Amino acid sequence: MDTPSSTTYSFRPKDALLGAQMLFVAFGALVLVPLLTGLDPNVALFTAGLGTLLFQIITKGKVPIFLASSFAFLPPIFYGVKTWGIPGTMCGLAAAGVVYILLSLLIRWRGSAVVSNILPPVVTGPVIMVIGLILAPVAVNMAMGKAGDGSVVLFPEGTALTVSLVALATTVLVSLMGKGIFKLIPILCGIIAGYITALIFGIVDFTTIANASWFALPSFTFPEWNLQAVIYIVPIAIAPAIEHFGDILAIGSITGKDYLKEPGIHRTMMGDGIATTMASMLGGPPNTTYSEVTGAVALTKVFNPGIMTWAAITAIALAFVGKFGAFLQTIPGPVMGGIMLLLFGAIMVIGLNTLVKSGEDLMESRNLSIVALILVFGIGGMSFSAGEFTLQGIGLAGILGVLLNLVLPGKKPNA
Numbered sequence: 534m535d536t537p538s539s540t541t542y543s544f545r546p547k548d549a550l551l552g553a554q555m556l557f558v559a560f561g562a563l564v565l566v567p568l569l570t571g572l573d574p575n576v577a578l579f580t581a582g583l584g585t586l587l588f589q590i591i592t593k594g595k596v597p598i599f600l601a602s603s604f605a606f607l608p609p610i611f612y613g614v615k616t617w618g619i620p621g622t623m624c625g626l627a628a629a630g631v632v633y634i635l636l637s638l639l640i641r642w643r644g645s646a647v648v649s650n651i652l653p654p655v656v657t658g659p660v661i662m663v664i665g666l667i668l669a670p671v672a673v674n675m676a677m678g679k680a681g682d683g684s685v686v687l688f689p690e691g692t693a694l695t696v697s698l699v700a701l702a703t704t705v706l707v708s709l710m711g712k713g714i715f716k717l718i719p720i721l722c723g724i725i726a727g728y729i730t731a732l733i734f735g736i737v738d739f740t741t742i743a744n745a746s747w748f749a750l751p752s753f754t755f756p757e758w759n760l761q762a763v764i765y766i767v768p769i770a771i772a773p774a775i776e777h778f779g780d781i782l783a784i785g786s787i788t789g790k791d792y793l794k795e796p797g798i799h800r801t802m803m804g805d806g807i808a809t810t811m812a813s814m815l816g817g818p819p820n821t822t823y824s825e826v827t828g829a830v831a832l833t834k835v836f837n838p839g840i841m842t843w844a845a846i847t848a849i850a851l852a853f854v855g856k857f858g859a860f861l862q863t864i865p866g867p868v869m870g871g872i873m874l875l876l877f878g879a880i881m882v883i884g885l886n887t888l889v890k891s892g893e894d895l896m897e898s899r900n901l902s903i904v905a906l907i908l909v910f911g912i913g914g915m916s917f918s919a920g921e922f923t924l925q926g927i928g929l930a931g932i933l934g935v936l937l938n939l940v941l942p943g944k945k946p947n948a
Contacts, residue, residue, distance in 0.1 A: 542594035544839040551835055552843020558714070558829040559601050559844070561721030564861050565876075566602035566818045569681075569869055570610040572619065573816065575751035575851075575858035577602050580817030582848035584808030585841055591804035592796045597830055597838040598784050599845070600808050603821035604880060605773040608667050608927050609766045610818065611681065617762050619754050619816060625762030627813035629770040633806025636774055641799040645778070654891035656934035657775045659904045661884030663911030663930050664772060668877040675870030676701075692734050693867035700727025700871030717828045720872055727868035736867075741859040749855030754816030764924060768931030772884075773821050777805055780822040787827065788836045899943045907934045 556563075559581075567577040581601035588600050606626060613622030639647060674683040678693025688696075704723030707715055715722065731737050781801050785792045792801060801822075808820040826844075830836060851857055893900050909915070911930030918924075924932070938944065 542838045544842055548837065548840055549843045549847075551833070551840050552845075553847045554714075554833075555599055555826050555829055555840060555844040556847045557721075558717045558825050559599055559823050561718060561724055562604070562823065562825060563601040563848075565720060565724075565869065565872065566604065566607065566610075568861060568864060569607065569873070570818070571614055572610070572818055573752040573754075573858065574861045575749075575853070575855070576753060576815060576817045577812075578848045578858075579751050579852035580808075580812035580815055581820060582845040582852070584812055584820040585845035585848075587808050587811060588801075588804035589838060589842060589845075591807060592792075592800050594838050595790075595796050596781070596784060596792050596801060597788065597836050597841055598780070599823050599826040599841050600805065600820040601823050601848075602818040603773055603809075604876065605661075605664055605776070605821070606766070606769060606819045608664060609769055611668075611671065612926065613762055613766065615682075617759050618757075620757035621759035621762045622766075623754060623756035623813045623816055624759045625764075625766030626819050627756055627810045628763040628767050629819060630806045630808070630810030630813060632767055632770040633774055633777075633802055633809060637799045637802035637806060640802060641797070645793065645798050648775070648778075651935065651938070652771055652775055653938060654887045655893055655895075655900050655903050656907070656931075656938050657772055658884045658887035658891065659907040660911070660927065660931050660934055661772045661776075661887060662881045663884075663908060663927050664769075665877045665879070665881030665884065666908075666912050667926060668873070668880075672870055672873035672877050675866045676874055677870070678867055680866075688736055688865065688867055692736060693870070696727055696730045696734060696736070696865065696867040697871030697874070699730040700724065700868045701874050703727070704872055704875055713832065714829070717825055717832065720876075723872050724864065724868060727871055728864055731865045731868055736865050737863050739863060741862050742856055745859035746855040748853055749858075751852050751858070752816070756814060765926075765928045768928040768935075771931045771935070773819075774802070777802055777822060780824060780827065783824065784822075784827045784830065787831045899941050902941065903934060903937045906937065907931075 563577060563581055564574045567574045584600045610622060613625060636648060671681040674681055676697035678688035678690050679686050700723045703726035704719045707722040708719035711719065781792050781798060805822065812818060812820050895901060895904060907930045910933055911927055915929060916925035917929065
């Protein structure tokens with residue numbers, strides 16, 4: 534008999550509400566990425582749902598996990614949309630998904646140890662730190678009522694700071710003191726508190742809601758070939774690819790299953806990669822496995838992967854509600870800025886924690902050189918150009934880290 538905590542896939546109508554609850558947990562983070570980068574939130578909902586369904590097919594319905602918008606790709610989306618537009622940026626993001634697919638084939642051929650040899654913590658840790666630190670000015674500008682690049686003042690500074698700090702404080706307090714389901718949705722709580730504050734100050738514009746239809750196709754955007762975007766974005770796939778291992782280990786520890794062996798880390802990585810490429814082909818942000826939903830699985834003790842099918846179906850259904858997407862787009866920039874102050878700092882801390890947990894001596898010459906050069910090249914804005922192609926920022930930092938790890942002498946063999 535199938536029990537509520539069974540890890541066997543079961544798709545039952547009575548589980549629809551549980552699936553909607555899982556989407557609710559992921560919702561704040563899911564829509565934050567498109568709202569920050571100018572992508573369509575309805576497209577993000579659609580691609581998160583479809584990506585989760587594809588992941589389930591590839592992993593044979595064995596892993597209770599939900600895929601949605603990845604924060605790791607925020608810097609290249611910011612830069613890419615401004616430089617090449619959304620279609621060109623989507624080309625680079627789709628190629629990043631192909632990197633996951635190639636890694637999955639490499640893992641199937643040589644085993645998972647090959648990835649940790651190429652991408653040890655001394656490389657991935659500082660790359661993740663660069664992702665967070667390079668975005669810090671964007672968070673500060675938006676929290677102060679400016680555009681992300683600081684070029685335009687959109688809201689009075691005093692009003693913007695009040696709204697952003699309410700959103701920030703709520704997010705921090707809920708993450709520290711929240712109980713039960715609330716501890717899993719600090720971002721959503723922060724957005725709600727900030728939005729209410731923005732309403733009080735009268736800085737919310739409802740025009741888009743009035744003009745939107747109740748039911749509408751998401752504004753899909755298809756990629757256009759752009760080699761420069763591919764070269765710039767592909768190296769950034771390094772960090773989330775490594776994080777994928779941690780996410781799969783985490784859900785496995787909760788359900789008591791070894792997903793590295795069955796269905797296999799090569800299958801979960803393949804599912805993540807195909808979901809990311811699919812999302813980018815439609816104009817959505819890259820997908821990643823969501824730790825918030827993993828936390829909800831631990832809290833509810835409902836391990837049936839079929840729950841995630843319902844979460845995916847709910848996301849796809851919401852994607853076709855035009856007024857819902859229009860409502861999301863009324864959230865003022867300072868609300869997002871307040872959340873980002875914590876979010877980007879948290880990304881940096883994750884990278885730092887990756888280094889700390891590795892136990893490596895960072896003052897050892899080899900490690901010091903790799904970490905120092907990744908951070909300075911990435912944050913400092915180092916750039917290399919060849920004709921019309923330019924490599925800089927996180928992409929340059931990632932490639933540099935991989936190359937230094939491979940060529941510098943004194944590398945320790947993988948245990």
